[in-house]
Amino acid sequence: MTDHATDISRRLEDRIRAEIRARGSVLPFDRFMELALYAPGLGYYVAGAPKFGPGGDFVTAPELSPLFGRCLAVQCAEVLERLDGGEILEFGAGSGALAVQILLELEALERLPKRYRILEPSPDLQERQRAAIQTAAPHLLARCDWLTTLPECFAGVVIANEVLDAMPVHRFRIGTDGEILEIGVTEADGRLVEVAVPPISPGLIETVSTLQAAGLADAPGYESEINLRLAPWLAALSSTLERGLALLIDYGYPRAEYYQPERHMGTLRCHHRHQAHSDPYVQLGLQDITAHVDFTAVAEASVAAGFEPAGFTTQAHFLIGCGIDRLMQAVAPEAALDQALGAKQLLLPTAMGERFKVLGLAKGVDGPWSGFAMRDLSDRL
Known part of the structure; x- marks a missing residue:
């Protein structure tokens, strides 16, 4: 990682941490994703690094x-x-x-x-x-x-x-007692980590309840995403x-x-240098x-x-x-x-x-x- 890339990633993390604190300790995942991808001058799609083709992170x-x-x-x-x-x-x-x-x-x-x-x-x-x-x-x-x-x-x-897949999404989890929880982002031990909390985003409970009424996404531990945008x-x-x-x-x-x-962990994926993984909290902005x-x-x-x-x-x-x-x-x-x-x-x-x-x-x-x-x-x- 170059010094420039390290600086962008550090500044973006500082920006996200500041917003977590301003929100009272938990940031909805869709806002985290929005900042990670589109924060002015820092987000993945606006920071200037190559993204497309063999020299980027993925091929369209x-x-x-x-x-x-x-x-x-x-x-x-x-x-x-x-x-x-x-x-x-x-x-x-x-x-x-x-x-x-x-x-x-x-x-x-x-x-x-x-x-x-x-x-x-x-x-x-x-x-x-x-x-x-x-x-x-x-x-x-x-x-x-x-x-x-x-x-x-x-x-x-x-x-x-390939536009809709890059829209920020909300994430949810079904609790051990069947309750609907929202996955957000917080700070712990000097790192950004995710946490499941009672829903804080308008519309999340209603949308997940609609899925469950159709017999979907109702098993304890089930995680997935919803695009409320x-x-x-x-x-x-x-x-x-x-x-x-x-x-x-x-x-x-x-x-x-x-x-x-069978898709009980959702579909969220990250792409870096043609490698896919599931951790959105690393290589921020990159x-x-x-x-x-x-x-x-x-x-x-x-x-x-x-x-x-x-x-x-x-x-x-x-x-x-x-x-x-x-x-x-x-x-x-x-x-x-x-x-x-x-x-x-x-x-x-x-x-x-x-x-x-x-x-x-x-x-x-x-x-x-x-x-x-x-x-x-x-x-x-």
């Missing part, structure tokens, strides 16, 4: 193969055609690879959006994304702009690839998207699979912290926000529906092997093919949509 689909973005572009083109134009809004564009892939493919399809907008709170990542587009598609850079808050209103496509996020998104389709791509499960008895997505909760909150579910499927079926096989056939011979290897990672059940899901949310525009034509699993939500 656009880094594995340009076929991913090209398939998404096919779905975007379909939406833009039905709207007779529009914009694209990408949440958290990472390395910028996905934006490059989508823009170049839409140019080839003669379906470029009026604007390609990237909502990115990190100044460092904004610069990396701008540089990626400048290098690969300089003639399209003027069509792009960067935001730190949602636009007032637009029509078009929303893309959120989904509903406000989707409500804000609905208020800004007048017409169009939102594509949410992430790893996760329908509710019945998420909270099954490691990613994620949780799987409860897609049933997303679907329910989206309907309450004014969206219409437009389809739910695996990443593999979505990419096949968008014509990944056709795109592979058109690859130059010298690139065919690399493309085939990347496609395997995107499609195989043992890689990303089934672990990642795609949920479509429509507003003011009707399907059917190519990405959900092969197999729609909406009945599992």
Whole structure:
């Protein structure tokens, strides 16, 4: 660990400790996670260290193969055609690879959006994304702009690839007598540690009780996560998207699979230099912290926000529906092997093919949509 990284981690820990004391000794886990990932100048996603690709902490689909973005572009083109134009809004564009892939493919399809907008709170990542587009598609850079808050209103496509898994989550535990407890963060013996306390976050008891009414998450000792920020996020998104389709791509499960008895320690994972582990209290600001997505909760909150579910499927079926096989056939011979290897990672059940899901949310525009034509699993939500 470099001196700079050590300094960031120490300053972030001091910031978290100060907030624990200000809260009266226990910090809800969602606030701890928010600080660890997004504290200005210190959090993992804003502190400037490499995150994506072989030199970072994890690899996302656009880094594995340009076929991913090209398939998404096919779905975007379909939406833009039905709207007779529009914009694209990408949440958290990472390395910028996905934006490059989508823009170049839409140019080839003669379906470029009026604007390609990237909502990115990190100044460092904004610069990396701008540089990626400048290098690969300089003639399209003027069509792009960067935001730190949602636009007032637009029509078009929303893309959120591996965004929901990085939203701060609350954590809970079922006590020995069946009581609902909230997992928070406190100080003990000079370290940050977690502690289970009577719930202090509004909505936690009600949400866990709803799970238990369905026969889930009720065994003593059971631990898991709940994303109580989904509903406000989707409500804000609905208020800004007048017409169009939102594509949410992430790893996760329908509710019945998420909270099954065998998954009794939840899904929270940390990622550092391509190694996964379960301790969020080390390497503060230097490691990613994620949780799987409860897609049933997303679907329910989206309907309450004014969206219409437009389809739910695996990443593999979505990419096949968008014509990944056709795109592979058109690859130059010298690139065919690399493309085939990347496609395997995107499609195989043992890689990303089934672990990642795609949920479509429509507003003011009707399907059917190519990405959900092969197999729609909406009945599992």
